[in-house]
Amino acid sequence: MTVLILAEHDGKQISPATLHAVGAAQKLGEIHLLVAGSGCLNVAEQASKIQGIAKVLHADAAHFAECLAEEIAPLVVSLAQPYTHIVAAASAFGKNIMPRVAALLDCLQVSDLTEIVDEKTFVRPIYAGNVFTTVQSHESKLVLTIRASAFQAAELGDNTASIQSVTATPAQNISRFVSRELTQSDRPELTQARVIVSGGRALGSAEQFNAVLTPLADALGAAIGASRAAVDADYAPNDSQVGQTGKIVAPELYVAVGISGAIQHIAGMQDSKTIVAINKDPDAPIFNVADLGMVGDLFEIVPELTKALNAR
Incomplete structure (x- = not known):
């Protein structure tokens, strides 16, 4: 069996999510990686060094x-x-392209995989992550999207996979790129951060959200996330939302501050290695998934925690 992985990149670097997809797909067979773009030979060369890649296909067109x-x-x-x-990471990039691929090929897509049992059997979450279902298909061709946080990333090393140029398909001209607005930050990207500090509606305002969480995040070298309620209340930008309708994360440490623990939020962070919850309500659902819980006033606990971390 041979696997084709669609690489996500920004024209300069391979996305870390693609490295996780490569790590997952190694159980399926020989891996070929498709790098498509314009003037992106450097990305193809970088891809050829990923451990586990047998061949890189490079398609270049405006x-x-x-x-x-x-x-x-x-x-x-x-x-x-x-x-x-045919595989891609279950990022916005993969979720946008792969259903179109499956439809054009008239084959089955299995989405958001968290485990690959064998080449025909997969595990994926349903019901906002409250249930994991095992899916089996005996079709000759499958389209898969991989939840990056569930798999170990492949390493960039001294692998020397061959790079093969492939013929570009003609331009479809049924959509056009208008503009892209990207948030610039010195903090780690949320889905790749080792430590995340997230805040909820209990912080009360955008000013208090930043005043309380920023010093703690600075002390931990963390990315800052938010619950959907906090984003809806304009305490934090949309791209900081963690949850089923936001970003799926699995850092080594996740600190949930003033987050009650709605199902859709827990679905996005429950795979974190260690979860610390700070909430004044001892019955908050977040404590059901937390490894460590602190019940009390977050406006007292968080500054004290920040002070202790800075004093180390």
Whole structure:
């Protein structure tokens, strides 16, 4: 069996999510990685060094520059014939493109995998992560998306996979790129951070959200996340939302401050290695998944915790 993985990149670097997808797919067979873009040979060269990659397919064309789903999906389909599995990370990139690929190929897609049992059997969450279901298919070709946080990332090393140029499919011209607005931050990217400090509606305002959480995040070298309630209340930007309708994270340490623990939030962070919850309500659902819990006033506990960390 041979697997084709669609690489996510920004034109300069391979996305860490793709490294996790490679790590997951090693159980499925020989791996080929598709790098599509414009002027991105450097990315293909970087991809060739990923441990576990047998071959890199490089497609270069001006209409691939922004990786629009309408342009990339036909390319993937044109290359799909020899592959038993076509894979991408379950990021916004993968979720946008892979359903189109599955539809064009008229084959089954299994989404958001958290475990690969064998080449035909997979585990994925349902009901906001409260239940994990085992899915089995005997179709000859499968489209898969991988939950990056559930798998170990493949390493970039001294691997020397061959790079093969492939023919670009014609431009579809049914969509166009207008603009992109990216949040710039000195903090780690939320889905890749080792430590995350998240705040909820209990912080009361955007000012208090920043005043309480920023010093703690600085002390821990952490990224800052937020519950959906905090985002809806404009305490934090949309791209900081953790949860089923936000970002799925699995850091080594997750600190939940003033977050009650709604199902959709827990679905996005329950795979964290260590969860610390701070809440004044001893019956808050967040304590059901927390490894360590502190019941009390967050406006007293968090400053004291920050002070202790800075005094180390």
